Amino acid sequence: MIYLDNAATSHPKPEAVYRRVDDVLRNFSANPGRSGHGMAVEADRVIFDARESLATLFGIKHSDRIIFTPNATAALNLALKGLLKPGDHCVTTSMEHNSVTRPLKFLSQLGVEVTKVGATAEGILNAADIASAIKPNTKLVAVTHASNVIGTITPIEEIIKAAHEKGVPVLLDAAQTAGPVGIDVEGLGVDLLACPGHKGLYGPQGTGFLYISHDVRLKPIIFGGTGSRSDTEIMPDFLPDRYEAGTLNTPGIAGLGAGAEFIMSEGMDRIRAHEAGLCGQLIDGLSGIAGIKLYGVMDAGRRASVVAFNIDGMDPAAVGDRLDSEFGIAVRVGIHCAPDAHRTMGSFPKGAIRMSPGYFNTPGDIVTAVEAVRAIAGAKGQR
């Protein structure tokens, strides 16, 4: 099987991730922060070490600003629901995933005002458009670092600068970039960063985190036991406990930490260069096939590792089924939980086929994938 669905969840994982999860689950899966016995202390240490590794990877000085969550969606929900109140205004974009769009829709029903700034059909967002959407009651700019459908990398440096000039914090959804694409969180001045653990950071599913800068204060959205301040009914005011009620996913977080360490030892630039090389090869190969419509910017250096396309006159779902059943190639088809992005690129409601190469794919995988698409596109009239 050739796995080209890394934008949904990366597969396979580095060996060190499998080993770490197994080791922790087997030997240290006591409850962190709840007891003082040796195994619970070791579980605490596992969580602490993972937090520190992630902080190093993302240029975060104080790792207690990293809040573990079950996924990027939970991190985005915490940021959005923890910050925005009725009467507040949020600027977002037409490139967002439903993990941003849906909580904002819910909040808009409670009285939060939302403005969606458009992008070009290639998914390019303009910082000036975002800046001009900011109003006196704007409390947040929520923007993707790269769309999960089209992959175009957002000019975050300019957007953050423009938002900060107007005193507005920025929430960055790094679901498709965290790991291979460098994000110097404190250098860039990112206020809130939401990341999945199971994509480019190579952790298991059920992991993710939200970074919260010192300048932002959120309401907790989950309340419960933290193992601290247990004598009071009020959530602790210190991090990470304030936002981490309930037992953490210790084995998963350990695996996420191992994933972050893998990136640092392997070299982020090397991972990024390999993925961009595969994406470029895929774009070149697909553009040589008659009847293929490719979306997004053609420069692989300007996109996350996703390539969306359609074959004229064919249902993306049928193409995906044939890639899977006849060629053993795993892709994702449809609208990828991002209807606004498909509207922007002109592929709504049909959707598209998305191939997302990962670090463990090879140029040979891409050759096979391109030939499979060529066979399907060439044979379409015969079906």
Add this chain to the structure above:
Amino acid sequence: MSEHKIFVFKTTYVTFKAERALKKAGIPYKIVTKPRDISSDCGLAVRVDAGDEAATASLLAESGIETLGVW
């Protein structure tokens, strides 16, 4: 006179920050359960040899790690 000194921190997170600093500096330590009569939000504490108290205190101060108290 006690042979050990127990450093107590506000939270579990800070306790592990202290542990990491001690490990890096090569000062022998042990993570222990916090004595019951000491108030903090952390159930754990760091125990060092009494002779290392001054070195520990200055290391923690240099590292910006706040100590709630020493027993």
